[in-house]
Amino acid sequence: MDTGTHVVMGIALGAVATAVDPAIVGSSAAIGIMTATIIGSQIPDIDTVLKLKNNADYIRNHRGITHSLPGLAIWPLLLSVILYLIFPAAPFWHLLLWTFVAVCLHIFVDIFNAYGTQAIRPFKDTWVAFGFINTFDIFIFASHVVAIIIWLLGAPATTTFFTLYAILAVYYVARYITQRVITHAVKNLIPDSEEVIVASTIRFFQWRVAVTTKDHYYVGRAFKRNISIYEKFDRLPVPDNDIIHAAMKDKNLAAFVSFSKVYNWRIEEKMDGTYVTFTDLRYRSNGHYPFVAVVKLDDDLQIISSYTGWIFSDEKLHKKLHPVTN
Structure with a gap:
C-alpha cells in the first residue's frame, strides 16, 4: 500500500x-x-x-x-x-x-x-x-480516516475500529470475488490462455488485463464484467544473439527481467548506437506502456547507457539515456 x-x-x-x-x-x-x-x-x-x-x-x-x-x-x-x-x-x-x-x-x-x-x-x-x-485504494484509506475522526470525537476505539475491520474484510472478499469473475470471463474470451493477470486500478470498476497464450500476448481492460482487448502482440522468444547477451549484462535490464512477467522486446539500429528495449505489457496507460528497460550499445556491443523505470515521453527517455555532462 x-x-x-x-x-x-x-x-x-x-x-x-x-x-x-x-x-x-x-x-x-x-x-x-x-x-x-x-x-x-x-x-x-x-x-x-x-x-x-x-x-x-x-x-x-x-x-x-x-x-x-x-x-x-x-x-x-x-x-x-x-x-x-x-x-x-x-x-x-x-x-x-x-x-x-x-x-x-x-x-x-x-x-x-x-x-x-x-x-x-x-x-x-x-x-x-x-x-x-x-x-x-481510496475506500481503504478514506474508511480509515473516517474511523479515526469518529474515534477522536469520542467514540470507543474497540467498537469503531473493529467495525472498520469487519467492513474491510467484506470489501477484500468482494474485490477477490470480482477479480475471479473477471478472470473467468477472460478465459472464456481467450480459451487458449496460459496465464491471465487481472490487476486492480485506482478506479473501483476498472481492472488491467494481460493474457499470455502460446503464441501471443493480449492487453486490455475490464470494466465491471465487460472485457475489452486493446492490443495483441506476437509472443516472440528473446533471441540468443550477441546483442542480447551484451544487453543482459546491464543491471537495469537484468532487474527489469527479474520483475516483469509479461513483456515484449525490440532491437533498433540507430545512428548513435543499438537500442535494446524491453516493455512491460501489464501497465498500459492511455495507449502507452510506460514501464520499460532500455540499453544503448556501441558498435562493439559495449554498454553506453541504460535505464529502467517509468517513462511517459520520448523526451524523458532521451534525457535518461543521454545525461548532460559538464
Missing part, C-alpha cells in the same frame, strides 16, 4: 492497542505504543531509499527482504529496543508485541497488490502478489 494508507493503519492499530491492552489502558505508555504502531506500520518500506541509488536496485529489492519472514523478527525487535529507550514507561514486551503486529499488518496488506512481496522468503524467493487491491 502507499505511505498514507500505512500511516492511517498504524494510527488505527495504535488506538486499538491503547484500548485493549490492560498494561497500557489509561497509562503514560500509550504514546509509546502509538508511536510503535505508526513506525512499525512504515518500517518495512525503508527499502524505498534504494530509489536514491538507482532504479535497478530498487526494483530488485523493494518489498524483498524487508517484507519477508526475517523482517518480521528483525524490525519489531530493533524498533522495540529503540523505542523503549525513548519511552521507558511503555513495557518492553508490549512494545515488542504491538510493533510486531504493525509490521505483520504492513506485510500482510501489501501481498494483495499487483507488486506483492517476498513474504515467504527465505523459504522461497517467490513474489506473493494477488493483485485485487490497488497500491492506493
